[in-house]
Amino acid sequence: MAVRDTGTEQLIKDTAKRIFFREGKFHATTQDIADAAGVNRTLVHYYFRSRDILFEQVVKEAKDELHQTLDKTLAAKLSFKDKLKKMIDVFMDETMAFPYRELFVITENKRHDKQEIDLIHDTHVKPFLAEIKTEILAGNITTTNDPRQFMMSLFSLMAYPVLAESLNKTFLKISDTEFPKMMKQRRQIIFDMLYR
Amino acid sequence: MAVRDTGTEQLIKDTAKRIFFREGKFHATTQDIADAAGVNRTLVHYYFRSRDILFEQVVKEAKDELHQTLDKTLAAKLSFKDKLKKMIDVFMDETMAFPYRELFVITENKRHDKQEIDLIHDTHVKPFLAEIKTEILAGNITTTNDPRQFMMSLFSLMAYPVLAESLNKTFLKISDTEFPKMMKQRRQIIFDMLYR
DNA sequence: TGTTTGTTTAACAATTATGTTAAATACTAA
DNA sequence: TTAGTATTTAACATAATTGTTAAACAAACA
Incomplete structure (x- = not known):
């Protein structure tokens, strides 16, 4: 399997945290998060499948x-x-x-x-x-x-x-x-x- | 012109205030507000034309x-x-x-x-x-x-x-x-x- | 009683956000 | 070099929200 870790999944999570918790943008969209992370929106779905799941993970952390x-x-x-x-x-x-x-x-x-x-x-x-x-x-x-x-x-x-x-x-x-x-x-x- | 005042416009505004400022539901929709006020959603647009205008008025007040x-x-x-x-x-x-x-x-x-x-x-x-x-x-x-x-x-x-x-x-x-x-x-x- | 105003209903267009899929590229490690 | 993984691009389906319009209904008022 050998999954390469490019740190992008973490980057997306960290970016979401920054937007939600530092900048207080409560209703940021997946597009907003992708843009801020400098990646394609599809990648957000690729790693987290849905906004809710990303959200849940970020809140949990x-x-x-x-x-x-x-x-x-x-x-x-x-x-x-x-x-x-x-x-x-x-x-x-x-x-x-x-x-x-x-x-x-x-x-x-x-x-x-x-x-x-x-x-x-x-x-x-x-x-x-x-x-x-x-x-x-x-x-x-x-x-x-x-x-x-x-x-x-x-x-x-x-x-x-x-x-x-x-x-x-x-x-x-x-x-x-x-x-x-x-x-x-x-x-x-x-x-x-x-x-x- | 003789505009009859039924207090509904104020009711909608007060309801919006309650939802935003008391209940903290920042992203409440026009439908949410209409429902909470017990009126039809169209009426919200009838009085305020857009969600933004309602929003502005409420924040101003x-x-x-x-x-x-x-x-x-x-x-x-x-x-x-x-x-x-x-x-x-x-x-x-x-x-x-x-x-x-x-x-x-x-x-x-x-x-x-x-x-x-x-x-x-x-x-x-x-x-x-x-x-x-x-x-x-x-x-x-x-x-x-x-x-x-x-x-x-x-x-x-x-x-x-x-x-x-x-x-x-x-x-x-x-x-x-x-x-x-x-x-x-x-x-x-x-x-x-x-x-x- | 009839007219005006307030309110609802229904139908629709436009926009935005979400989520999926397939194919094309880019990168990297073996 | 090449196979596999990461990422992008593009296209699409779906759902939710906004906003408009026209017609119907309800209520007050003159």
């Missing part, structure tokens, strides 16, 4: 990547303080690379896999919520006594500014060169807002 | 509503503290009613009207940024010394949790009845995080 990120951070063997710092660093990096990825999962992927979510909740989220509770009781977190509110705040502060980049730039008059700098500074700001 | 909200809040003759409280109240109410409205403006409406934005910036945003600066210097805001970072945080904390409702519900195991309660509580949490 995006989910897996998010889970890996949760692994890298929530389950890290670090003090809460360091873990929080690391989370902010890692998630901000990923959010800047793919601003629309989380949003995509929210809006496009309506049907959730109950079992998968329960697994994530039990292995990642639940223990972290418990850690937050401990920190609240220790007086290191003063903004709320509900760990879930804490997590919502954390993710809001990381995700939304990047998501609303164009809105922020125009209304707050932030320049193209300034924006990434502010997102860098933001990491410390978020930490200070949430801890201590 | 959404923008106007946002501007009015800015008027009600940013330009209110209140102390900074009360103004902040009012902003959180008003924006949270609106975000809960139309979670995807801001997002829609971000992702769908790529081309911005430079003049319009400058007007908003000068009359609403700029003076408020100055107010924030004063509060920072007075020591009432400790999280950042950049008013723009403050505003980004404020809007993040208000908008994102509602936007990511389904994600929050599933991963943080928040029930349908609990969620609105938590969004109510959130107003105080946001205020405490940002001020004093």
Whole structure:
């Protein structure tokens, strides 16, 4: 059989990811994706047979990547303080690379896999919520006594500014060169807002 | 001419708004909108001629509503503290009613009207940024010394949790009845995080 | 009651996106 | 060099969406 790997299949997938998750073009067509990848539209069908299948694969990989990120951070063997710092660093990096990825999962992927979510909740989220509770009781977190509110705040502060980049730039008059700098500074700001 | 007003034109517009801005169905068809409004698809074309025109009108009205909200809040003759409280109240109410409205403006409406934005910036945003600066210097805001970072945080904390409702519900195991309660509580949490 | 306006029905044209197929080229490894 | 794989080209079928038109029906109003 000896299937030669030219990397084109991966190129198409990566291009789709870029279009969906970085550029936020939710309704990009197979033609759009083929053009952006610099290949013929037929090739997209040759590798993936249908747009839905390509879509599914891309979303599946995006989910897996998010889970890996949760692994890298929530389950890290670090003090809460360091873990929080690391989370902010890692998630901000990923959010800047793919601003629309989380949003995509929210809006496009309506049907959730109950079992998968329960697994994530039990292995990642639940223990972290418990850690937050401990920190609240220790007086290191003063903004709320509900760990879930804490997590919502954390993710809001990381995700939304990047998501609303164009809105922020125009209304707050932030320049193209300034924006990434502010997102860098933001990491410390978020930490200070949430801890201590 | 004596044009009878049955309110159907408005009904169609309101339905479109609901579908786009509340339900987040970005690519709803004219048929979807007609069905949701309980009218014939032809009628949508009868009133608006094309999907684009309906779309434009709806987006324009959404923008106007946002501007009015800015008027009600940013330009209110209140102390900074009360103004902040009012902003959180008003924006949270609106975000809960139309979670995807801001997002829609971000992702769908790529081309911005430079003049319009400058007007908003000068009359609403700029003076408020100055107010924030004063509060920072007075020591009432400790999280950042950049008013723009403050505003980004404020809007993040208000908008994102509602936007990511389904994600929050599933991963943080928040029930349908609990969620609105938590969004109510959130107003105080946001205020405490940002001020004093 | 008859006319106007609002709304529906049906039929159709045009466009766009998806998906399939067959054949022609290009490339690469044995 | 040649066989097999990768990719392109072209042509086509199908489906979905948009948009138009004409006629029928319903309701209000004068």
